Amino acid sequence: MHFLPTGPSYNGAPLDRDALGDDPIEAVRRWLDEAYVAQVPQPNAMSLATASEGGRPSVRTVLLKSIDSGLVFFTNYGSMKAAELEANPWGAVSLTLLTLHRQVRAAGRVERITAAESDEYFITRPRGAQLAAAASSQSRVLGDRQELVDRMAQLDDSYPDVVPRPPHWGGYRLLPSRVEFWQGRLDRMHDRVEFVRHGDTWLSRLLWP
Numbered sequence: 686m687h688f689l690p691t692g693p694s695y696n697g698a699p700l701d702r703d704a705l706g707d708d709p710i711e712a713v714r715r716w717l718d719e720a721y722v723a724q725v726p727q728p729n730a731m732s733l734a735t736a737s738e739g740g741r742p743s744v745r746t747v748l749l750k751s752i753d754s755g756l757v758f759f760t761n762y763g764s765m766k767a768a769e770l771e772a773n774p775w776g777a778v779s780l781t782l783l784t785l786h787r788q789v790r791a792a793g794r795v796e797r798i799t800a801a802e803s804d805e806y807f808i809t810r811p812r813g814a815q816l817a818a819a820a821s822s823q824s825r826v827l828g829d830r831q832e833l834v835d836r837m838a839q840l841d842d843s844y845p846d847v848v849p850r851p852p853h854w855g856g857y858r859l860l861p862s863r864v865e866f867w868q869g870r871l872d873r874m875h876d877r878v879e880f881v882r883h884g885d886t887w888l889s890r891l892l893w894p
């Protein structure tokens with residue numbers, strides 16, 4: 686075997702289970718806030734795992750755009766991830782906040798957000814990103830990059846003012862039934878706190894690292 690270089694040694698502050706509070710979704714928000722303050726690069730980039738109906742997993746990065754009753758991300762409703770979510774509406778995400786030696790994981794049901802919610806976010810996007818969302822047939826085979834360039838130009842001409850949100854683009858909300866906070870500590874003696882939803886409340890417990 687040829688081993689890759691040794692990574693950073695984790696030596697974060699102890700993770701106090703009580704300091705996480707009773708609501709893990711609020712705690713995710715606080716960890717994100719702390720990550721922005723600590724200038725963690727792109728802290729809202731999260732790996733999103735989905736699975737086919739037959740249970741074969743796939744994973745990719747999406748941006749976490751809202752933390753409310755769940756974790757919201759935006760994508761193309763014709764993409765591979767969307768096809769998997771429509772057939773099997775369960776997903777899992779992981780955020781790595783490397784410079785804080787932290788990881789957040791969550792898993793649960795994934796639902797489409799409302800059209801009004803997708804509109805609300807779409808209008809905040811830069812024009813280029815709006816046109817790209819409209820132009821893309823995400824995850825389908827592209828014969829030639831020029832097709833994408835031409836479609837962008839066509840849409841730019843068609844919509845000189847406002848770009849309407851295309852119906853094939855919008856958000857999903859992952860409603861966590863499990864959330865885990867991982868704090869890297871010296872000598873791999875990491876702290877892990879798991880929250881599991883029971884009805885309207887959350888139970889928390891420590892996990893071995």
Ligand SMILES: Cc1cc2nc3c(=O)[nH]c(=O)nc-3n(C[C@H](O)[C@H](O)[C@H](O)COP(=O)(O)O)c2cc1C
Nearest residue numbers: 730745746747748758759760761764765766767824
């Ligand atoms: C940093 C980063 C952020 C990304 N954010 C998104 C996103 O918010 N939404 C999205 O659809 N794809 C995003 N992508 C692209 C996806 O990782 C992926 O390539 C694309 O969504 C197609 O995935 P699928 O074929 O599994 O559906 C991002 C990629 C990176 C590297």
